[in-house]
Amino acid sequence: MRAMHRDTVFIVDDDASVRDALSLLLSLRGHATATFASAEDFLAALQPSWRGCVVLDIRMPGLSGLELQQRLLEQGPALPVIVMTAHGDVAAARQAFLARAVDFVEKPFDGEQLLATIERALAGTRAGPGGMSQDTAVAPDAASALSQREREVMALMVRGLHNRRIAEELGISPRTVEVHKARVLEKVGVKNVVELVRLVDRGRP
Amino acid sequence: MWSLRAHDPPWRAQRGPWVVGAAYVAVFLALDWVSYIRPFQGLNITPWNPQPALAIALLLVNPRWLWLVWISLLTAELAVRGIPSDWFVTLAATAALGLSYAAIARALQSRLGAVPVLAGRRDLLWFTLIAVVGALGSGAVYVSTFIVGGIGPQGSVAEAVARYWVGDAVGLVVLLPMLLMLLHPVRRASLAAALRSPEAWLIGAVVVVLVAIVFGRADRDHFRFFYVLFVPVVWASARHGLAGAVLAAGLTQVGLIVAVQSAPNADLTVFELQVLMAAVTMTGLMLGVVVDERERAAAELKGSLRLAAAGQMAAALAHELIQPLTALNSYAQATRLLAASATVPDNERLPRLLEVSGRMADDALRASEVVKRLRDFFRSGSTQLRASDLAPLVAEVAAAGARRAEALGVRVETDLAPDLPRVLMDEVQIAVVLRNLLANALDAASAGSAPRLVRLQLRGRQGGVRVDVFDSGAGVPADRLPTLFEPGPSEKPGGMGVGLSICRAIVEAHGGRLWAEAGRSGHFAFNLPIAGMEDARHAP
Numbered sequence: 106m107r108a109m110h111r112d113t114v115f116i117v118d119d120d121a122s123v124r125d126a127l128s129l130l131l132s133l134r135g136h137a138t139a140t141f142a143s144a145e146d147f148l149a150a151l152q153p154s155w156r157g158c159v160v161l162d163i164r165m166p167g168l169s170g171l172e173l174q175q176r177l178l179e180q181g182p183a184l185p186v187i188v189m190t191a192h193g194d195v196a197a198a199r200q201a202f203l204a205r206a207v208d209f210v211e212k213p214f215d216g217e218q219l220l221a222t223i224e225r226a227l228a229g230t231r232a233g234p235g236g237m238s239q240d241t242a243v244a245p246d247a248a249s250a251l252s253q254r255e256r257e258v259m260a261l262m263v264r265g266l267h268n269r270r271i272a273e274e275l276g277i278s279p280r281t282v283e284v285h286k287a288r289v290l291e292k293v294g295v296k297n298v299v300e301l302v303r304l305v306d307r308g309r310p
Numbered sequence: 311m312w313s314l315r316a317h318d319p320p321w322r323a324q325r326g327p328w329v330v331g332a333a334y335v336a337v338f339l340a341l342d343w344v345s346y347i348r349p350f351q352g353l354n355i356t357p358w359n360p361q362p363a364l365a366i367a368l369l370l371v372n373p374r375w376l377w378l379v380w381i382s383l384l385t386a387e388l389a390v391r392g393i394p395s396d397w398f399v400t401l402a403a404t405a406a407l408g409l410s411y412a413a414i415a416r417a418l419q420s421r422l423g424a425v426p427v428l429a430g431r432r433d434l435l436w437f438t439l440i441a442v443v444g445a446l447g448s449g450a451v452y453v454s455t456f457i458v459g460g461i462g463p464q465g466s467v468a469e470a471v472a473r474y475w476v477g478d479a480v481g482l483v484v485l486l487p488m489l490l491m492l493l494h495p496v497r498r499a500s501l502a503a504a505l506r507s508p509e510a511w512l513i514g515a516v517v518v519v520l521v522a523i524v525f526g527r528a529d530r531d532h533f534r535f536f537y538v539l540f541v542p543v544v545w546a547s548a549r550h551g552l553a554g555a556v557l558a559a560g561l562t563q564v565g566l567i568v569a570v571q572s573a574p575n576a577d578l579t580v581f582e583l584q585v586l587m588a589a590v591t592m593t594g595l596m597l598g599v600v601v602d603e604r605e606r607a608a609a610e611l612k613g614s615l616r617l618a619a620a621g622q623m624a625a626a627l628a629h630e631l632i633q634p635l636t637a638l639n640s641y642a643q644a645t646r647l648l649a650a651s652a653t654v655p656d657n658e659r660l661p662r663l664l665e666v667s668g669r670m671a672d673d674a675l676r677a678s679e680v681v682k683r684l685r686d687f688f689r690s691g692s693t694q695l696r697a698s699d700l701a702p703l704v705a706e707v708a709a710a711g712a713r714r715a716e717a718l719g720v721r722v723e724t725d726l727a728p729d730l731p732r733v734l735m736d737e738v739q740i741a742v743v744l745r746n747l748l749a750n751a752l753d754a755a756s757a758g759s760a761p762r763l764v765r766l767q768l769r770g771r772q773g774g775v776r777v778d779v780f781d782s783g784a785g786v787p788a789d790r791l792p793t794l795f796e797p798g799p800s801e802k803p804g805g806m807g808v809g810l811s812i813c814r815a816i817v818e819a820h821g822g823r824l825w826a827e828a829g830r831s832g833h834f835a836f837n838l839p840i841a842g843m844e845d846a847r848h849a850p
Contacts, residue, residue: 120633120636122669125669126641127640129666130643134647135653212633213632213636
């Protein structure tokens with residue numbers, strides 16, 4: 106069990122039950138938590154002295170999670186952000202990564218996995234800005250195992266394009282895209298496109 | 311939706327096979343007798359030969375009835391053309407014809423399926439090819455049997471075969487599509503539907519009048535105005551698809567034969583007229599098949615729109631289900647930690663566990679609530695559009711919401727215009743929409759200031775009927791409009807967040823539109839198209 110520390114996990118989610126449950130779980134693991142029902146509430150309360158990390162939901166009425174993440178980035182040295190979504194939306198995952206999210210969790214999530222991610226994020230803040238990538242990018246051997254076409258398909262997959270669009274873009278049939286996609290996931294060793302995004306985009310600056 | 315490619319032959323005879331067989335022979339004889347006009351050198355080579363189509367249809371139903379086909383051919387020879395001069399040749403010729411009909415039936419089944427239906431242009435192409443080649447084949451077989459028997463036609467053999475070919479081919483092309491339709495229950499229904507429409511009878515009358523005009527003139531040049539006969543056939547095909555085409559072409563053929571037979575002059579070139587008749591029929595069939603294809607495509611599009619609505623709803627519901635499930639999962643993990651935690655004093659452990667399990671129960675209920683709503687929506691099954699009145703439905707929904715309105719201190723008014731046209735709708739689904747809009751309006755009004763009021767208004771509006779739901783609540787700000795209908799988080803405590811997106815999906819699946827008007831009080835509206843003849847016919 107971790108020792109108590111001064112860092113706080115800021116939970117921003119419009120769903121009261123999710124806020125409550127997450128905050129309970131984290132506090133039992135020794136984290137200080139603060140909850141906010143909307144991005145606006147969080148921004149209104151935000152203090153420069155705050156330390157810790159933000160766990161936020163993408164879909165919220167008013168300001169969305171991604172917009173909140175953008176605002177935090179604009180305000181200077183930001184709190185690390187972990188994005189939650191109930192949608193498994195590849196485009197949102199990618200956007201979150203490009204806005205330097207520490208990680209992206211799909212609801213409903215495995216509590217242990219989220220806790221590990223939060224601890225990594227907190228460790229990252231203590232280590233100073235920018236220190237968030239530990240296991241960088243796709244393993245080089247996996248990436249080199251991909252054929253040229255598979256790499257092209259992967260590049261479009263992580264942009265969140267659907268099979269039909271990828272097929273149009275590359276001038277191949279949607280069925281072929283499907284085959285390439287399956288092979289990419291298998292070779293890289295991930296279960297779905299969101300995980301692939303996590304691997305590919307984390308390697309970027 | 312039509313299922314044209316049935317897996318089981320749908321034409322399984324319900325009556326005894328003997329009744330079918332006897333009826334077949336009787337009709338075959340009648341057709342042969344009626345069509346035995348202007349025979350070529352006393353042989354059964356006539357410009358119009360509809361009976362092969364009947365024989366082929368019988369062989370399509372059951373190939374083992376080949377013997378019956380032979381019997382019918384033989385009986386027809388005896389009954390219509392008298393005792394043959396050479397028994398052996400007649401027996402051989404009729405047997406050869408029966409076999410060539412069986413070959414045509416076989417070819418049709420191998421190309422168009424066990425239940426041949428002319429479902430598309432490809433089918434029609436194969437059908438025509440098989441009919442034309444098959445007619446040529448049976449003509450050649452028939453004529454050559456007589457030649458081998460030494461009693462062949464004098465003069466050109468090619469002319470005899472050509473005449474036989476034209477008579478049979480036209481007979482097949484005109485009559486067989488109609489028989490194929492009669493054999494298929496769905497197609498039979500479309501034939502019956504075409505016959506029920508007054509327009510079909512008008513077209514029939516036009517055919518009769520035009521045939522009378524073309525052939526009733528005293529001069530002999532009947533070809534000069536023949537082309538006007540295309541008009542009613544094209545008209546019928548455009549309106550009723552293949553059903554219209556076969557009916558109009560059949561009537562035109564009958565009219566043409568009647569006109570030719572009753573014409574005072576005997577030297578009409580009936581064979582040439584029959585070639586023109588084939589052109590009329592093919593034009594109608596091609597157009598009819600394309601019209602049918604387009605209708606099917608339209609129906610499929612409707613189906614896929616419904617699927618899109620279902621997909622949108624699934625996304626919305628997944629979102630709503632995942633929230634309580636996420637909470638449940640986190641609570642469950644928290645209870646494990648609580649039970650094992652060293653930092654929680656023992657006397658606090660039990661009450662905290664009880665509290666957390668209570669919250670878990672709440673979230674489980676919340677998840678099941680979402681599932682129930684989903685079930686209620688899908689209970690109605692797929693969209694079953696029927697022409698019905700909207701006013702009683704609105705009144706019913708308003709009455710059902712009265713108790714809740716009373717509890718919330720909201721007055722509900724209805725303002726329903728009388729004598730509105732009926733709309734095409736699935737009553738269960740539109741009731742879902744109305745209930746949802748009413749519930750939203752009641753919530754909004756009850757949160758606002760007095761007087762708390764909700765008004766349901768029903769009006770006829772350009773080609774549709776429009777429902778407006780007004781409430782005295784805060785209304786929707788203009789900047790919220792673009793995202794209002796996206797499946798997403800609800801702004802109401804305990805709200806579903808899916809209501810509006812589902813409602814819009816439903817209304818759009820009905821060919822209508824659902825929208826909100828921005829303003830300082832609440833206003834939602836949707837419209838539904840009026841049930842027209844056209845749509846009623848296409849509705850699945």
